[in-house]
Amino acid sequence: MNAQEQKPFEEILEHLNGAKKIVLMGCGGCATIFRTGGIKEVNDLAERLENTGKEVLARIGLPFGFLCCYLPVSSKFVEEHIEAFKACDAVLMMSCGDGAQTVREYLDEKGVVKPLFCVNNALGYSGGGPTQFHEECLGCGDCKLALTAGICPLTQCSKSLMNGPCGGVRPDGKCEVDPERDCAWVQIYKRLEKLGKVDLLLEMREPHDWSRAARPRREEVESIDMMEELARTKRAIEALGVR
Ligand code: SF4
Ligand code: SF4
Numbered sequence: 001m002n003a004q005e006q007k008p009f010e011e012i013l014e015h016l017n018g019a020k021k022i023v024l025m026g027c028g029g030c031a032t033i034f035r036t037g038g039i040k041e042v043n044d045l046a047e048r049l050e051n052t053g054k055e056v057l058a059r060i061g062l063p064f065g066f067l068c069c070y071l072p073v074s075s076k077f078v079e080e081h082i083e084a085f086k087a088c089d090a091v092l093m094m095s096c097g098d099g100a101q102t103v104r105e106y107l108d109e110k111g112v113v114k115p116l117f118c119v120n121n122a123l124g125y126s127g128g129g130p131t132q133f134h135e136e137c138l139g140c141g142d143c144k145l146a147l148t149a150g151i152c153p154l155t156q157c158s159k160s161l162m163n164g165p166c167g168g169v170r171p172d173g174k175c176e177v178d179p180e181r182d183c184a185w186v187q188i189y190k191r192l193e194k195l196g197k198v199d200l201l202l203e204m205r206e207p208h209d210w211s212r213a214a215r216p217r218r219e220e221v222e223s224i225d226m227m228e229e230l231a232r233t234k235r236a237i238e239a240l241g242v243r
Helices: 009-016 039-051 071-080 082-087 097-109 184-195 198-202 226-239
Strands: 002-006 021-025 055-060 090-093 116-118 120-128 133-137
Parallel strands (some): 021 055
Antiparallel strands (some): 120 133
């Protein structure tokens, strides 16, 4: 998921640049998990803004699982509040930049062109939870986990080396650049040893091909049947005992 943290309130006010009427829109995905844009955070930020004299025209909190970056979902919430979007001076997106720009493009296409920015700083694809998360993937477009025991050297090694470890690895197996972190290549070695595939380390891996990371990338997929998927989600939620 997309790790993120909220910007300092002073920076948010600075970006608002005097705008008075605000629309706040959160996200039911990563922003809810990272507490940067769930329903509670939308209400908290709305109150802080109102205390500084701003007028919050809409507090759009998306329930958990409803993603801002997925247009078939977010457009429904936008439409529900379209008059507020038309009337506001600025839109504050409490999501990652992906969700923010998905909504911005939708509004632009409808001719509702407003100052819009993200109140969160995105910190990269990260996994874990419920409280500890760490970056796992750069989205390089050419996954090499098959060659590296399922541990991503591009993300976990401070130098993104495809052949390691470097000469600076510490005797205790920690990274030269950050002594708090395990060297990625020591971890790769240990895991290959468990898999009985240490000989893979003898093969020289080519420098990573970053051409698949050239931006902006685009992908076309067959659309999911959202109602069918939501019905499955409903059954899964009920199976968890949530009524
Ligand atoms: S090799 Fe690329 S796609 Fe695979 S985990 Fe690392 S950054 Fe992500
Ligand atoms: S010590 Fe290991 S993780 Fe750190 S830069 Fe060198 S190879 Fe990469």
